[in-house]
Amino acid sequence: MADSDGLPVRSITGAVVATTVGVLPLFLLGGLAVFVGEELRFGDAELGAAVGAYYLSSAVSSVPAGRLAERIGGDRAMLLGGAASTLALLIVAILARDWAGLLLAMLLGGLGNALAQLGANLALARTVPKHRQGLAFGLKQAAIPVATLLGGLAVPLVGLTVGWRWAFAVAPVLFLVLLSVAPRSGEHPVRRPGSLRAGDVSLAPLAVLALAAALGSASVNALGAFFVKSAVSSGLDVGSSGLVLAVASVTGIVGRVWSGHRADQREGGHLAQVALLMIVGGMAMGLLVFSEVHVLLVLGSVVAFGAGWGWNGLFTYAIVRRNPNAPAAATGITQLGLFAGGMVGPLVFGATAEASSFAAAWLGAAVALMVGAVLILVGRRMLLQDVAVREAAASGAASPETVAALDR
Secondary structure, three states, X not given: OEOOOOOEHHHHHHHHHHHHHHHHHHHHHHHOHHHHHHHHOOOHHHHHHHHHHHHHHHHHHHHHHHHHHHHHOHHHHHHHHHHHHHHHHHXXXXXXXXXXXXXXXXXXXXXXXXXXXXXXXXHHHHHOOHHHHHHHHHHHHXXXXXXXXXXXXXXXXXXXXXXXXXXXXXXXXXXXHHHHHOOOOOOOOXXXXXXOOOOOOOHHHXXXXXXXXXXXXXXXXXXXXXXXXXXXXXXXXXXXXXXXXXXXXXXXXXXXXXXXXXXXXXXXXXXXXXXXXXXXXXXXXXXXXXOXXXXXXXXXXHHHHHHHOOOHHHHHHHHHHHOOOOHHHHHHHHHHHHHHHHHHHHHHHHHHHHHOOXXXXXXXXHHHHHHHHHHHHHHHHHHHHHHHHHHHHHHOOOOHHHXXXXXX
């Protein structure tokens, strides 16, 4: 099914639902951390370790999951990843009786996340027209703040009423939705001889961009995981903190969709826009240092989610556009950085908050996001040089048109 402009609605819906299911174990834990920690008897450092384990699993799985998706097809990878994440949710709801049980569920959920996201990237790259891919990837990545929104709403609607386990028990209903909307393309990509990524961007620029993404991810994933606990420590009650998280998550959703939509209207400059969003997000995150002033807490959270998380879909879109032969394999490399940052960030944030204060932790997160912006610009320059070298090797000189097309 497609709209009047040829936009494949089923593929986009499947990608959005698969991504939501993939990240839901993490953000339900973040939103309900106050209740989960009280029952399972763990503190901020253990929460950071559980979140870090989820991202460690995603990071370790990222590159092989991207290559697997290229071989089995994006639709199958989405369903396989969704099934793993759903099983993780059920383990938390039914079997987790201590922090170790929660940790095992997060490891399984991280594996599901990697498969679901990279399968979704491949499905969108193969089915969505190029002039609408910015919007498609914005919608797909908006599923992550959707999961944060669900985590925030779960606090007053479930955690304060029937108990936090019910949120994890009901959440697998989304997998049934995924089964009904996921595309059935029967895709079997051609197995090219040699490297999957032959003819695409060199590894070095992708490695720098992965490092930049790691710093950005470290910052914004700590935001999603620790916002409620930080707000409660600043004097806001737990119900209001969950609602602020939900409202701020809406700005993250809008930010990702809007940045993707705007990308379809530009000829290039996508990575430069990513850097700008990171800088604005870092400045907003700095306001959370003064979270005892609740006006600044709300303002900082809204802008930090909108801009600080608004770059993710645009970043993925830019990588896919420069790697048409094997988009899942290429984004597997850059999402290794995203997942690694998600692993390290909450660990460092939680340890800093416990050893010093939430203010110190927020300051570190703001600095990390801004340094990530600088590295995005460095990686962008390396991509430009890569394009120039490739054309020079092919024709003797790089044309200005090729260099100008860096981010297209």
